[in-house]
Structure formats: C-alpha cells, structure tokens
Amino acid sequence: MKVNVVAFANFREILGKEIEVALPAGARLRDLLDLLAKSHLGLHEEVYEPTGALKDTAMIMLNRVNIDSQGGLDAALKEGDELAIFPPFAGG
Amino acid sequence: MMIHIGPEDIPLEEIIRTAKRPEVGAVVTFLGIVRDDGIDGMEVEAYEEMALAELDRIREEAMDRFDIRSVDIVHRVGRLSIGGDLVAIVCAAPHRQAAFDGCSFVIEELKRRSAIWKKELSAKGDRWVSGLGRRPIDGDQDSGG
Numbered sequence: 579m580k581v582n583v584v585a586f587a588n589f590r591e592i593l594g595k596e597i598e599v600a601l602p603a604g605a606r607l608r609d610l611l612d613l614l615a616k617s618h619l620g621l622h623e624e625v626y627e628p629t630g631a632l633k634d635t636a637m638i639m640l641n642r643v644n645i646d647s648q649g650g651l652d653a654a655l656k657e658g659d660e661l662a663i664f665p666p667f668a669g670g
Numbered sequence: 671m672m673i674h675i676g677p678e679d680i681p682l683e684e685i686i687r688t689a690k691r692p693e694v695g696a697v698v699t700f701l702g703i704v705r706d707d708g709i710d711g712m713e714v715e716a717y718e719e720m721a722l723a724e725l726d727r728i729r730e731e732a733m734d735r736f737d738i739r740s741v742d743i744v745h746r747v748g749r750l751s752i753g754g755d756l757v758a759i760v761c762a763a764p765h766r767q768a769a770f771d772g773c774s775f776v777i778e779e780l781k782r783r784s785a786i787w788k789k790e791l792s793a794k795g796d797r798w799v800s801g802l803g804r805r806p807i808d809g810d811q812d813s814g815g
Contacts, residue, residue, distance in 0.1 A: 587798050639720075666800065667783065667787070668781075668801035669745060669787070670780050
C-alpha cells in the first residue's frame with residue numbers, strides 16, 4: 579500500500595515537503611517512521627525520545643486527526659492515508 | 671470577512687474600511703510584526719488547508735462568544751523582514767469591550783491552534799521558533815506578534 583507524507587518546518591527540512599511511501603499491508607505508524615528514519619538522517623532523533631516514546635515536539639496527524647486519538651505509534655495505516663508531521667504550532 | 675494566508679502585503683486599511691458598517695461602533699486591530707531580536711528576518715510557513723480550517727473555526731467561536739459583527743484574520747508566509755507585517759486581526763463590534771475581547775481571543779487562539787511555523791534567520795544560524803507544545807506552557811519567546 580502507499581501512503582502520502584507531508585512535512586513542515588524542521589521535519590520538512592529532513593523529509594522534504596511531500597513524499598509517497600510504499601509499505602506492506604498491515605503496517606502501523608511506527609513501521610512508517612522507522613522506514614523513513616532509515617533513509618533520512620536526523621529523523622529518528624527529531625521524532626523519538628531516548629526511551630522510544632514519541633517526542634512532545636513531534637506532532638503527527640493521520641488524515642488530519644491527531645494520532646493520540648488513533649492509537650499513537652500503533653495506529654494502523656491503510657492505502658491512501660495522509661500523514662502530516664510537524665513541530666508544535668508557532669504562528670502569530 | 672477575510673480569512674487568508676499568503677505572502678502578499680496585508681491590505682489593512684481596506685479590511686478596516688470593509689469592517690466599518692452602520693451597526694459598528696468599534697474596530698480593534700491587532701498587527702503582529704517581526705521584531706528585531708538580533709535576527710535578520712523571519713521565514714514563515716503554514717499547512718494551509720489545516721490552518722485555514724482552524725482559523726475559520728476560531729472566527730466562528732469568537733462570533734459566538736462575543737457581541738461582535740466581523741472578524742478578519744490575515745497571516746503572511748514566506749520571507750519577512752524586520753518590521754514587516756506578520757499577522758493582522760480586525761475585529762468589529764457595536765461596543766469597544768467586545769471588540770477588544772474578540773481580538774484578544776482570536777490572536778491567542780491563533781498562536782495556540784493554527785498550523786503555522788516561524789524560523790528566525792540570523793548570520794549566527796537559523797532557528798525554528800519553539801511552539802507551545804503538546805503540553806501547553808505559559809508564554810513563548812519568539813520574534814513575532
């Protein structure tokens with residue numbers, strides 16, 4: 579299956595603005611992040627605490643809904659999903 | 671009423687002129703500009719679809735919460751110079767207190783909820799401004815409004 583990843587601010591500088599990623603069926607968010615981290619230097623450190631927990635400064639939306647309400651790193655992905663990753667908002 | 675995110679200059683006078691209607695007795699304007707905190711300028715980016723939808727929700731909440739007649743919100747993106755306009759909120763109401771309250775509500779909610787980011791540009795090194803985080807903290811230290 580393919581999912582679309584959009585990234586902003588410091589995450590855009592690492593990943594690019596938008597990329598399409600192919601994943602095996604049944605993949606979860608954690609699998610996607612791990613795959614991306616293998617090919618994008620610095621991503622792992624921006625996303626994960628040393629404990630393996632998601633950093634407070636890595637905000638992730640799956641289909642524009644915060645992943646906290648969708649199982650967090652265990653959120654199941656499906657064909658055509660849009661994942662957005664960015665730091666906490668800092669407008670104004 | 672205008673909700674807009676873009677690189678263009680903010681047409682503030684035009685927005686204020688449009689906000690002046692017969693039932694309006696007060697127009698409060700907040701204009702956030704790029705402050706010189708020892709930086710050369712600022713780069714602003716937005717997740718536009720998400721930010722615009724949230725700004726629209728914020729406007730609706732302000733209209734429900736306060737006795738106001740219109741709210742305009744314009745946020746610039748792209749590279750901005752020191753002193754450049756960053757964000758404008760124009761809030762019109764029959765009476766001044768509602769206009770002040772509405773304007774204050776909108777800018778505070780915008781800072782907390784809109785998908786917009788700022789990078790301070792400096793010869794010493796560029797720096798993404800830290801946002802309010804998933805666990806809100808009091809105040810933020812940035813060079814914007």
